Amino acid sequence: MTDYKEVLIGQLSEELEVSRDKFVDGALLKDDLGFDSLDLVDVVVLIEETVGVKLTQRDFAGVKTFGQMLDLIEHKRQA
Amino acid sequence: MSAEGWNAKSRGNATGYRIFGFFLRHFGLNFAYINLAYVVLYFVLAAPAQRAALWDYYRRTWHYGRLKSAWCVYLHFFRFGQCLVDKMAITQGLSDKFEFVAEGYDDFLESLNRGSAIMIGAHVGAWETGTPFFGDYAKRMHIVMFDAEYQKIKEAIHRGAPQLPYNIIAVNEDDLGSILKISEALQHNAYVCMQGDRYVNNGRCERLDFMGREAVFPQGPFILGAKMRVPVYFYFSMREGKKYHFYFYRATVSTAGGSRACQLDLMRQYVSRLEQVLHTYPQQWFNLYRFWSDPSAAV
Incomplete structure (x- = not known):
């Protein structure tokens, strides 16, 4: 999973303007990473x-x- | 950006709808309008918040005098009622009582024949009156609404109201994934309709100059319009006596300055079109709450 995970975190961090170190497994999409539906x-x-x-x-x-x-x-990748 | 917005609840009275449904079925459209003239008097008195919003609209947006504003407030309630009655009449199969004309429809159909599109409307006139006019295209129409509103519609259908001729995409702010239903519908050649003029608290919004005053608009429909890479149309259905005039304005979607610039540009195009429509139909502005965000002043 590691290869694309790092790339994805980098791009998400840039796109959503959220620090990379906040992208941990337990981070809540809404409350910790500030995702909204848009x-x-x-x-x-x-x-x-x-x-x-x-x-x-x-x-x-x-x-x-x-x-x-x-x-x-990961599940969808392997399906 | 945060501001006070619409509270996502609509005023409606099931008994009122039933009575007017009865009038339409047994006595016709004109009889319903005549009765509406009296019912509206009640609403002018019993709906102080809506009355105040309209008073503000005529006094501060249109700069009308007190007497003219008072008359326009009454007419405005009446026009609102007429649009509701018309919608009901069309749902009950009385669409032959109306005439429909359209502007920009050929271009819109061309886009639909090629794939999907986003339509951004407003709470002006009566957009639902277009559904018989759209014919089979209505089956590909997906209306985006808040889940709470959709639940009300489902209850009404359960109580015997006619099935809707179009599909609903119910979005819920608590469910992150619900917005993906929109992109999925677009991928399946649907056309998705949203209202671009109602900001709900806690949503993303933009303050723009509208009719010479600052107003808050939701960013959501325009962000989607900027990102989805499908044609975007502004759609308004306006009442002209017993004729409905549909306007389809194709928006220019330019991704040159990035999606944020594109979104803002779309919003400005929308506001400009909406102003144009309101200048022609000032009494068909149906956001019956204090829409403008500038501080209140005695008027």
Whole structure:
């Protein structure tokens, strides 16, 4: 997971103007990383471009932390 | 940026809708309008917040005198009621009682035939009156609304109201992923309609000059318009007697200065079109709350 995770964190950090060190597994997308629903549109596009994985609204149900988002990406990559 | 916005609740009375539905079915449209003239008197008295908002609108936006403003407030409530009655009549299959004309529709259809599009409307006139006019295209129409509003519609349908001829995308601020339904719909050749004039507290917003005063607009529809790489149209359906005039204005989406610049540019184009519409139809502005953010003053 490490290869793309670092690239993704770098791009998310730049896009959302959030310090890289805040992207830890337990970080809450909304409260700790300041994501709002409109950011998610960018994030999904970014994930698609960086990792080649397309995430849908259904995939995101129940995803609250950055770690859960990474698990979701990994799961979709392997599917 | 934070400001006081719309509280995401709409005023409505099920009994009132039922009574006017009865009038329409049994006595026709004109009878409903005549009764509306009396009902409106009640609302002018019983809806002080809306009355104050309209008073502010006529006195401070249009700079009308007191007498003219008072008359316009009454007419405004009446026009609002007429649009509601018209919507109800069209839902009940009385669309043949109206005439529909459209501007910019060919270009809009061309975009739809090529794929998807975003339509940004406003709380002016009565956008729903366009659905019979759109024919089969209405099946590809997805209206974005807040989940709370959607629940009300579902309850109404459950109680026997007609099914909607279009689809709903219910968004919920607590559910991060709900916004993705919009991009998914666009990927499936849908056209997605949003209102660009209602800011809800805690959402992202922009303060812009609108009709000579500062007002707060939501950024959401314009951010999506700037990012989704599909044609963006501003759509308004305005009442002219028993005729509805649909306006489809294609927006220029330029990504040259980045998405933030594009979003701001879209917002300015939208505000300019909305001003143009209001100058033609001042009584069809249906944001019946204090829309402008400048401090109150006695008027």
